[in-house]
Amino acid sequence: MINILALETTGKYGSAAVITEDGRVFCASSETEMNHLRDIITISDEALKEARIDKRELTHIAASRGPGSFTGIRIGVTTARTLGQMLGIPCIGVSSLESLANQALERASRESALYIAPVINARRHQTYAGVWKACFTYGPDEGTVIPVFGEKQYMIEDLLELIISDAAPCGGKVLFTGDGIDAYQDIITEAFVSGGVSDQLVFADEEIRYQNAVSAARIAFRNAAAGQTVSYNDLLPEYMRLSEAEQRLREGTLSDKIRKAGQI
Amino acid sequence: MKDGKFLTLGIETSCDETAVSVVADGRGILSNIISTQIGIHTQFGGVVPEIASRRHLEKINDCVDRALEEAGVCTDDIDLVGVTYGPGLVGALLIGVAAAKSIAYACDIPLIGVNHMHGHIAANYLEHHDLEPPFMSLVVSGGHTNIVNVPEYNRCEKIGGTRDDAAGEAFDKVARVIGLGYPGGPKVDKAAREGNRDAIAFKRVWLEPGSYDFSFSGLKTQALNYLNTERQAGREINVNDVAASFQEAVVEVIAEKAVCAAEEFGQKRIVMAGGVASNSRLRELISEKASARGIEVLRPSPVLCTDNGAMIASAAYYAYQAGERSGYDLDAVPALEF
Ligand SMILES: Nc1ncnc2c1ncn2[C@@H]1O[C@H](COP(=O)(O)OP(=O)(O)O)[C@@H](O)[C@H]1O
Ligand SMILES: [Mg+2]
Numbered sequence: 001m002i003n004i005l006a007l008e009t010t011g012k013y014g015s016a017a018v019i020t021e022d023g024r025v026f027c028a029s030s031e032t033e034m035n036h037l038r039d040i041i042t043i044s045d046e047a048l049k050e051a052r053i054d055k056r057e058l059t060h061i062a063a064s065r066g067p068g069s070f071t072g073i074r075i076g077v078t079t080a081r082t083l084g085q086m087l088g089i090p091c092i093g094v095s096s097l098e099s100l101a102n103q104a105l106e107r108a109s110r111e112s113a114l115y116i117a118p119v120i121n122a123r124r125h126q127t128y129a130g131v132w133k134a135c136f137t138y139g140p141d142e143g144t145v146i147p148v149f150g151e152k153q154y155m156i157e158d159l160l161e162l163i164i165s166d167a168a169p170c171g172g173k174v175l176f177t178g179d180g181i182d183a184y185q186d187i188i189t190e191a192f193v194s195g196g197v198s199d200q201l202v203f204a205d206e207e208i209r210y211q212n213a214v215s216a217a218r219i220a221f222r223n224a225a226a227g228q229t230v231s232y233n234d235l236l237p238e239y240m241r242l243s244e245a246e247q248r249l250r251e252g253t254l255s256d257k258i259r260k261a262g263q264i
Numbered sequence: 265m266k267d268g269k270f271l272t273l274g275i276e277t278s279c280d281e282t283a284v285s286v287v288a289d290g291r292g293i294l295s296n297i298i299s300t301q302i303g304i305h306t307q308f309g310g311v312v313p314e315i316a317s318r319r320h321l322e323k324i325n326d327c328v329d330r331a332l333e334e335a336g337v338c339t340d341d342i343d344l345v346g347v348t349y350g351p352g353l354v355g356a357l358l359i360g361v362a363a364a365k366s367i368a369y370a371c372d373i374p375l376i377g378v379n380h381m382h383g384h385i386a387a388n389y390l391e392h393h394d395l396e397p398p399f400m401s402l403v404v405s406g407g408h409t410n411i412v413n414v415p416e417y418n419r420c421e422k423i424g425g426t427r428d429d430a431a432g433e434a435f436d437k438v439a440r441v442i443g444l445g446y447p448g449g450p451k452v453d454k455a456a457r458e459g460n461r462d463a464i465a466f467k468r469v470w471l472e473p474g475s476y477d478f479s480f481s482g483l484k485t486q487a488l489n490y491l492n493t494e495r496q497a498g499r500e501i502n503v504n505d506v507a508a509s510f511q512e513a514v515v516e517v518i519a520e521k522a523v524c525a526a527e528e529f530g531q532k533r534i535v536m537a538g539g540v541a542s543n544s545r546l547r548e549l550i551s552e553k554a555s556a557r558g559i560e561v562l563r564p565s566p567v568l569c570t571d572n573g574a575m576i577a578s579a580a581y582y583a584y585q586a587g588e589r590s591g592y593d594l595d596a597v598p599a600l601e602f
Contacts, residue, residue: 037358041369041592055370070314071355074321078362085325086339086370232325243314249307 002224003053004060005044005083006217009036009076010068010096011120011179016044017213018051019221026050027214036075044079047213055087060229062092062220064099064211066238067120067128067151073237081232090229092220095238096120096211097178101132101145103215104177104204110136112202114172116145117163119180122153125187127180128240129154131163134175153240156184160191168197177204266341272584273331273345273367274577277320277360278352278380280311284327285573286335286342290581291393294335296567296574299323317355324363331573339371346580349377349590350600351407357596365592376580377590380571381408381602382420384537386579387572391564395535400526404518404546405538406432406449410602411476411525414535417582422602423525424476431514431540434480438487442506452507453543459508461545464490466513476521483510511545519550526559536563539570 006017014036015029028046030039048055063080066073077093084091100118108116113134120128130152132145149162163174176188181203192201203209223229241247248254265271269288276283280301286294301319305311332338347364350357361377368375385401401412401420409431411424429437432449439448444455466486469479487510494501526534534554540546541563554561568575 035595037362038593038595040362041365045369045592070317071358074317074355075358075362078321078324078359079366081321081325082328082363082366083370085328086367237318237321239318243312243318245308245312245315254308 001059002221003058004062004092004217004220004224005048005058006062006094006213006220007040007044007076007080008064008096008099008211008213008216009040009072010064010066011072011211013210014039014043014072015213016040016047017217018047018053019217020051020053023221025214025217027212036072040075040079058087058089060090060092060220060224061087062094062216063235064096064213064216065093065236066096067240068096068211070239073239077235077237081235084232084235091232091235092223092229093235093238094216094219095151097128097130097151098145099215099219100178100211101130102219103208103212104175105134105143105145107205107208108134108175112173113175114170115148115163115167115174117174117176118178119156119159119176119184120178121180121183122241125156127154127156127159127184128152129159129180131167156180156187160188164191164195164197168195168200171200173200173202175202175204177209179210181209265343266337270343270581271337271341272577272581273328273342274573274575274580275345275347275360275364276380276383276571276573276576277324277356278348278350279356279571280305280316281571282320282323282327283571283573284331285577286331286337287390287574287577287581290578291389293390293574294337295331296572297327297331297334298572299327311353313353313355316353317359320356320359324359328363342371342373344374344376344580344584346376346378346576348380348383348576349594350597351380352598354596354598357598361594361596365594369592374584375590375592375594376583376588377594378576378579378583379600379602381410383575383579385412385414385420385535386582387537387564387568387575388535388562389578390574391568392562395562398531399533399535400522400529400531401535401537402518402522402541403537404431404540406430406436408538409478409518411522412602413525413529413531418586418588420602424478424521425602426478426480428479428481431478431480431518432538434483434514435540437484438510441484441487441491442503444503444507449540449543452511453545455504455507456511456545459502459504459506461508461512463502463505464509466509468513468517470517476525478517478521480514483513511543515543515546515549518546519553522550523553523557523559526554527557532558533560533562536561537569541569542566
């Protein structure tokens with residue numbers, strides 16, 4: 001028996017989804033931006049009610065563990081950890097990027113996507129991103145994505161160079177998704193144009209562009225079936241970045257003034 | 265419920281302490297787990313909010329487990345969960361609030377969001393088991409200086425507060441200026457014992473007559489001016505004298521105003537709270553002034569003066585008794601007023 005509650009709070013809008021044994025998914029979303037903490041329990045409860053599942057019937061709690069908004073990540077992960085702890089059930093951490101890639105794949109076809117590149121805006125030309133290859137070929141991998149370039153922090157320019165030099169030559173389309181499009185659409189377009197591969201560029205539609213718990217729930221379902229779970233204390237965020245203070249400490253640029261103010 | 269007692273789980277994560285406690289009937293501490301981050305932030309010279317938030321997340325569930333275990337109870341025994349929802353660092357607060365809401369929801373028990381400052385006052389209920397409102401409270405900490413009238417459980421009426429620096433902040437700033445360093449409060453306290461409190465005439469800031477407000481920001485400037493004058497005149501500076509004179513200027517105003525407030529509101533007791541309540545001269549002076557007017561002064565032991573989950577549990581218990589409830593939409597309020 002598998003009944004999973006999955007939480008996705010790493011982007012602008014929070015959502016919660018329940019996936020049941022038969023693979024059906026029930027989702028509830030926050031209607032206002034960045035109200036993750038206020039809404040998280042309410043939307044979780046709504047999703048459970050939709051699914052007609054009592055919280056005590058849950059077998060796992062999943063959370064999108066990042067990358068994304070640090071605050072959002074913490075709200076989802078803390079809630080998942082604590083629900084797991086109190087209900088006595090295991091947790092599952094899902095990558096927000098992998099979740100975005102899968103979400104994009106559901107709407108894509110062989111013609112519209114060979115590679116999928118979820119890009120999350122990390123400001124000042126920074127992104128959290130990864131590149132996956134879409135599998136449409138009949139077989140065990142059908143309808144899944146296979147990692148090509150690892151998930152990490154990339155400067156948008158570096159990511160584009162990598163994609164255009166290594167992935168684009170295969171000829172297929174590159175489907176960009178994630179809120180990184182909103183910030184870097186022009187930069188992405190320009191890079192594809194000047195690389196002479198603008199016909200290979202596709203942007204995901206807005207309604208599938210942002211993190212959603214439905215996709216996280218589907219991935220969690222596969223992980224649960226494969227026994228890939230953790231105890232609540234081991235469910236940890238994936239920030240993909242040190243705090244600014246730690247970065248500066250490492251670089252030796254922690255200025256005296258900032259140290260005294262203690263305000264990083 | 266366990267052994268006929270109503271159990272409250274209290275959670276506090278407003279700054280750099282991850283703290284969880286189980287309290288019986290609002291008064292008896294069954295466990296009081298405090299996981300401090302002081303060692304982590306020292307290398308940065310102060311609390312780094314992002315690091316504090318990350319750390320709270322890693323520790324919170326373990327602290328809950330330890331609090332339950334030490335209290336010898338299980339989750340089913342808990343009747344109520346209370347949590348600090350402000351004031352504090354927003355990223356730190358939300359860890360506690362997210363955890364508390366999840367506990368309330370998973371265990372089907374009521375939830376109470378607690379004002380951290382009310383918690384500091386409630387620490388006294390844990391220490392003085394026969395203490396009951398009404399009383400006057402003096403909350404003096406690193407971030408707050410307030411005189412608060414407490415007519416009944418779960419009612420706190422602020423009648424005065426600082427208009428600029430908090431008392432603890434003034435201690436910390438002046439300590440830095442005179443080279444005593446961190447943590448300023450206890451160091452000034454210690455140095456002052458060897459000094460002459462009448463050596464330097466620090467100005468007492470009383471503000472308008474009848475006001476219970478404070479202003480301490482001028483004291484740092486006065487200390488700086490004094491040091492400059494003395495240095496220019498080539499005179500040697502006696503740090504102990506500066507500490508003692510500065511401290512006297514702060515505690516005299518606090519003590520006088522607190523006692524006047526108690527008298528005006530007809531309160532027979534002054535209940536102290538917050539880190540500066542440990543200041544030896546403040547305790548001495550306020551007791552002197554209070555007893556001359558037939559007023560008793562109480563304060564919690566040092567461990568209950570600093571941030572802890574037990575005080576939050578106690579405050580939550582009395583809020584619950586008064587019929588208060590928080591919904592699942594409880595949010596963190598970093599600038600929560602008294
Ligand atoms: N003996 C003392 N005399 C004066 N100030 C003190 C003393 N002990 C601690 N403090 C001050 O108390 C403050 C810390 O109290 P606390 O209640 O933890 O404050 P907050 O939670 O607002 O940071 C610091 O500013 C510290 O300098
Ligand atoms: Mg405090």
